[in-house]
Each structure stands twice: as structure tokens, then as C-alpha cells.
Amino acid sequence: MKTLEWTAGYEEYAQKLIEEFQVPGAIVAVAKDGILFYEKTFGYRDREKRWPIDLDTVFGIGSITKSFTCVAIMQLQEEGKLSVHDPVVTYLPEFRTPDEAHTREITIHHFMTHTPGLPPLPSLIPAMLQSLKADPTAEGLLSQFEKECSESIETYEQLMAYIADLPFELLGPPGTEFSYSNDAFGLLGAIIERVSGKPYETYVRERILQPLGMERSAFLVEEYDDPDNVAMLYTPRAGDGGTREVLRAPLWWDSPSMRAAGFLKASARDMLRYAEVFRTGGVSNGTRIIAKESAEQMMYPHARIDPVRSYGYGLGVLPFSEQLTLIQHTGGLKGITAQMLIVPEAGITGIVLTNVDDAPIGDLTLGLLNSLFDRPLSTQYAVFADVEKTVESLRQYPGRYRSGEGDEVTIRLDETDGRLVLVLDQSELPLRPIGEDAFLFSRRGIDTPVHFVRDAGGKVKRFALWSRQMPKVEEYTG
Template sequence: MPGASVCVSDDSGILFARGFGHCDAEHTHAVNPDTIFGIASMSKSITCLAVALLENEGRLSLDDPVSKYLPSFRLPGVPREAVLVRHLCEHRTGLPPLPTLSWSMAWNTPLEPWREEVVKRIRDSSESRVETVDDIIAYIAAGRGYRLLGAPGEYMSYSNDGYALLSSVIDVAAGEPLESYVERRIFQPLGMSRTTFDIDRAKALGNITSLFTWDGDVLRSTDTWDVAPPYRGCGWVKSTATDMCRYYLTLSRNGLFHGRQLWPQSCVERVVGRGFAELPQGVYCFGLNKRLFEDVAICEHSGGLTGVSSQGGFIKDGAFAVTVLTNLSGISCAPISNAAFNLWLGLSVDASHSWLHPQADGVENPAFYAGTYVSLEDLDEQLGVTADDAGQLWGHGEKGTERLLFCGGSVFTPEGKGKLTPGMVLRFLLRDGECWAVAIGSRIYQKKPQ
């Protein structure tokens, strides 16, 4: 990892804040706690907090149909009023993973020579440059090339497109752009002076990292940040570990900041409150995943873009927050944030946070789950599932093949001896006696028709 910044805070202030490694390929600029990184999808809770604040101001309702703010929005075959603002926040519109974010980044991000081949493949497969939210709305309304998962509210499947729509809903409800509303209501009151949606402003502030990604065995460096114009509230905030820790700590204290009620407690309740269950396996709330661990509720989110891997969160009602920001694509920061939670809770630094319990007996009729499961999000990413003569289930992905261990119900996890993601949760979904999809983490992959 070229560089990382970590901040840990509680009611007494900053407990730990340190930079590791470097910002640039020349190793001339060291990372420190005030270095600006991308935070990617950690942005989503900021977007949802803006929704909660607007609701508190009487400018929208979570039960408003999305079409009230975006009149041309519709899902094929679904009543126009059925998709609500809350469905966007919870990833419950019924949309499967779509290719539109990849298209938008491929067409709108300045092209690096070493990325030319993959970008050309994405552009060649695209139907649109996806430069505006209207392009997303048009693609969804056309209904070509994808199948809805179910009725609005029925299934949770992570949708960056939903948060692109939500960004534009906020524009309309607030009567000003999402960016200026968030700056005025969230960033400025918290003193988050090194946090912004605007990459030019971030660069002008200085002490901003370059972006690193592996290209085969070669570590590439760039100062070209991903661009996808409609997806602002989906993942385009740039910030520092100290700024984000201040934000998370205020959420952990139900909106209280330096003795002042900065946001109404009811707004924080909307985002991660009692309306969402507290379970070891976690529940997606509004822009944050809430999970029960050692009798406390941890609320958190990860993020990933080119040159961005991030993780941040807090203990609900616990006045404890942690942020981990890095400048390398495609890695998990959860082990670092989990270590911070462990130490705070008096556990060993490497105590496991997994709720999965593989069972020795295996699963009856493993062939029932066999098939090819597809996500449209990343050049038709696929997971093949097969059963061997010994009754073992195997997963076959782009990174390799691995045995899948049965964990009860219809839940499996990779054995951990191959290259599939360790700790990945696979939950097969049944409908009318058939296995029609698998939820891989937070995304639903649909079974390819035979």
C-alpha cells in the first residue's frame, strides 16, 4: 500500500491520527492525517443525512415518490408512484446492478494510456455517455438488457444509480445543488475545511494524494480522478481522516458537536436508528451498514474507486469513531477499522468480526444452486457455481475457483484457500421453488437463463 491515513476519536478528542507511506510515486510527500483522499462510497451517508435534514425542514418526505422530484423517472412495468425516496436510500428500488456508472466513468474520465484497452471495451459496450441524470433515467425507463429484481422495497441490492437519482432529488428539494447544501449544512458547521465534492478545490487546498492502482504486476500512479457527473452523492466526496472522524463522531453522539445539537437527533435516528434491526450479519440503513458486534451497534461503510480504498464508521450511541483512507485501489480497509473497534471494546486486536459459521455436514442437493450468476455492473461480471460428484459446491470467478462452505440456510462462504474474497457472504435467493439469484455481499447477481 503506497499510503494511508488513520484517525480514531472518542469523546475526549483524537486518540490516534497518523499518516503512513507517501502521496506520490516519487516518495517526496509523506501522508499525514490532513492529507486529502477520495472517500468513494463513504459519501453515501452524507447524502442520506442531507435527505434527513431536508425532511426535518419540511422540504421532502421519505415516502414521497421519486417521480415528484424527477417526473420522467419510472421503472418498466411498475406504477410511477411505487418507487419512494426511502427506496433510493436503502437500495431497495428493485434495480439490479447496472453498467451505467462504468459507462459514465469510461466516457467522462480523461483517458490514461495504460487503461486504454479496458476503457475501449466499456465504451464499445455502452449505450450512452451517461453525462446527466436524464441519461440514467432514460436507460432505466427503456428496460433493455436488465431484469428487475422484484417490487420496490422487496429486495436490497446495492445501486450506485439509486444514489445518482437521490443526488438530483436533493437538488430539487433543496432548491440548490447537493454540493452547496451539504457544504452549508454539514461540512461548514463541523469545520470540515478540507472536505469537498470539487476536485479542483481539493487540489487547490494542497496536500492531496496521487492515486495508485495495480495494472497486472505494475503499480500505476495518476493524478487523474474518476469523473462521473451524475453520481455526485454516490461517491465523489474528497476528505481527510480527521475531517471524516469528526463527522462520524458527531453521528455517534446523535448530532451533538462540542456541546451543541448540530443536527436534530431525529435526523440521525432516520439514518441509522431503531427503524433498522441490529443483527450480527448487518442491515443496510441509509448510507451506512449497521451490525451488532459484542452487544454494540457498529455503523460503517467502505468505499472504492480508482486509487481509493476506504472504510469509516462509529459505535452508535458510543462516542467512538474511526476512519481509514488509502490511495490504492481494490483493497479492504476493514481489518484496520475492526482492529480499532476491537481495542476500544477491550478485545484482542485481531478478534474476528465474522458472523459466519461453516457447518461440517454440508448442504443437501448442492446441484440445486448450480448455475451462472451475472451482474451487469462491471462488463457482465459472473460467478459460476458448480457441484462435484462428492457433493461439494464450488465458486468460479474472474480471480479463480474455490470451494464454498455451507453456513446454514442458503448462505455460503469461500473456503479461504483461493483468490475469491475471504469472508465473502453468498446468500442464494429462492422463488417458486427455484434458485433465481445470489446476493454476493450487498449486490444481487441474477441467474443466467439456461
């Protein structure tokens, strides 16, 4: 892991990706046993003013915030104020789903592992409505969700009322189906607030950020004394002929009822300090933040996502090799793509931060890990053998799948080649069978497992892509 032996190859690889995706600015920082040993910046925190990036430049971290929320829950459990196995309705009696018995069975653990049985819901858009209305770059999103945005969701109580009134089909009994849920994590913030007696943001600041010395971390940019060292936000759009354009988009999106799901901001230096909590088993900056047992529980693979990935408490877990485990989480929102990584057995912690949404964060991170551990840049997290499928057996999968969050894909059957094709945005990606209802597609040299979910009668009902289960809304007739 001698720096000079791998940095040139990695930086050439990363620079090509950054140029291809027109990423205005990025920073990659890695520590070994708590000591920074690699730092590289690309581009600028403000492209037009050509202001540089440093370790203290503030970026959004998006859903990496979920791990902070789970640290708070573990602290409250250690104090005997709650248990992760308590029913959610113990603390949120007004929480409802379409099935009362199902609702009573949902525990805090299910919220923390994305397994309460909730499908992706459209609530995040009305929860961000006030900031979206102020942002000219959000016009398309507001138009897409016009029906859902008749009223904004400003409070936890409004979020619970919105979910209670929403018609949707539950995925399965609590604990049986993984599907990423911003709603569940937003409501963890409500539990923290009601149990601690403090606003969620205040609790996180006083119990996590301040003890760790994370002076460049906050939920609102207005809290920073030096806004000049806060990254400018950018967002991509399709220009003439479908070419990618990256626009300056300075307004930060916010959601008071969903801050626990993904609205913290931080610097690379702060995030390395935070990642130490998981490398060491709960200690950083000379302070024990959570007990060793709590850290281990957060990094335990409680819920299986796909053949490679699992989920702990606010953290993703996957084997990197026979000896190494990767603990990680990504984050994304307008102007934000981020990834935190920890390889505990090797003493490695790292952070990758960018100031544009849809940056190639997975590629940058996997390339970094492969470089650190002396593997070819193209090495995948896992290798799967192909499984033979007849054309007839593939006929049950085609259709249009759409989530409540607005994501939509089409699966079609290519009769000539005898394979399924995933139509995603403007790309057509062949699906390789790797198991029963399990497939894999490759994009930019990165393999991504996906799978289909059946109902009790054996009929294909949903498509699981990027941690979310998307219901089938239409049979494919093309």
C-alpha cells in the same frame, strides 16, 4: 483501550497487509468521545516523491458520500420539504422502470436503503465516461463496456432516460430485496437539487461541510488551494505471471450525475469530525446538523443484507458484540479504498483511508476494531454453525452469475468433496453451508456470508455477493 497495549500488534498486522497489497499510502485515525487518541500513517501520499501523509491529506472516500446524501435528505425532511416515504416520482416524474406500477411504489426510503428493486445496472460507466476517456488506465474498462458507452450520461435527466430505456428485470416489489444501487443514490442527488433549489454539491457544501468546519472536503480536486497535500492515486493490475503491480494513476474519475453516490473527497481530520454527527446524535463542531431522531433513523437497520449486516440510510449496521453496534460504510473507486466506523456505545469514531483501489480495507478495519476492544485479531463479526447439505441439493446452484456493473463469478460443484466452490477472479473459494440458500467463504481469514435468491417458482435465479444481487446468466457445464 490503552493505546500502548494494542498498537504494536495492530501495526505489525496492518504493515504486512499493506506490503502484501503494495498499498502506497494509508492513514488510520480513531477518536474517543470526540478526542483523537490514535493516528498512524503508512507509506506515502505520493510514493515516487516520498511525500508523507498527515491528518489533513485529502483522499477520496467513494461511497461514504452516500451518508452525506442521506443527511441532506433528513435535513429537508426536518424542514417539511419532503418525507422519506414520498414516492420518488413526486419529485422525479420522468423516472421510469420496466413496470409502471412498480415505479409508482418506489419511495425515497427505498432509494436510501437500496431496496427499490433495481438490479446492478451498467450506468455508472457511461456516467463517468468523460473522465474515463481521459485516463489511460481505464482502457480495459472502456473496452469491457464498449456497448454501454456509445453516449455519456452527464445530467440527472440523461440518467433517468438511460434507466427508462434499459431492458432489465426488477428484483421484486419495492422494499423486499436489497441490492446496492448507485443509480438510486445518484438520483437522490436530483431530488435534493429539485427540492432545495440548489445544485447538490452546493447544498452539501453549505449545509454540511461548512457548518462542520470540513475545510479539506470537496467534490473536485480543483477546489483545493494546496493540491500538493492531495493524495496521488494508484491502481493495481496483473503483471507478468499474474503478479500484482500497482501503477501511478493521477487522474480522478468523476460523474456529475452520480456525485451523490460516491465522489466526495476529504481528509482524515474532516472525516472524524463528520463521524461525530452519528456518535452524538446529530451534533459536531458545536453545530446541530440533524435532529437526534434523524440520526437514529439513519443508523436504524431498515434493510437486511445478510445474516450479519443490515443497512440504514446511507450507513451499514451490524452487531459487533452483545453490547456494541458497528455503524460503518466503505468506499471504493480507482485510487480509493476507504472505511468510516462508529461504535456509538463506546464513544468510538474512526476512519481508514488509502490511495489505491482494492486495498484490504475490511481486514484493516476488523483488525483495528478487534485491537481496540481487546479481541484476538482473527475474531470474526459473527460465527455460524455448519449446515449439512447433500450433493444432490447442491446441484441447483452452479452457474455463471453476472451483474450489469460487470462483476462476474462462477459457482461450480466439487463432486469429490461434496461442496460448492466460488470462482472469483483467480481464486477458488469453498462455500460452507450455513442456512437455507446461505453460505460463507473465507479469504485472508475474513468470513463473508453470501446467499442465493429464488424466483416465485423456487428456481435459483440470483447470487448475492458483497451487497449486490447478480443474475444467473448461464448454467455451469464444467
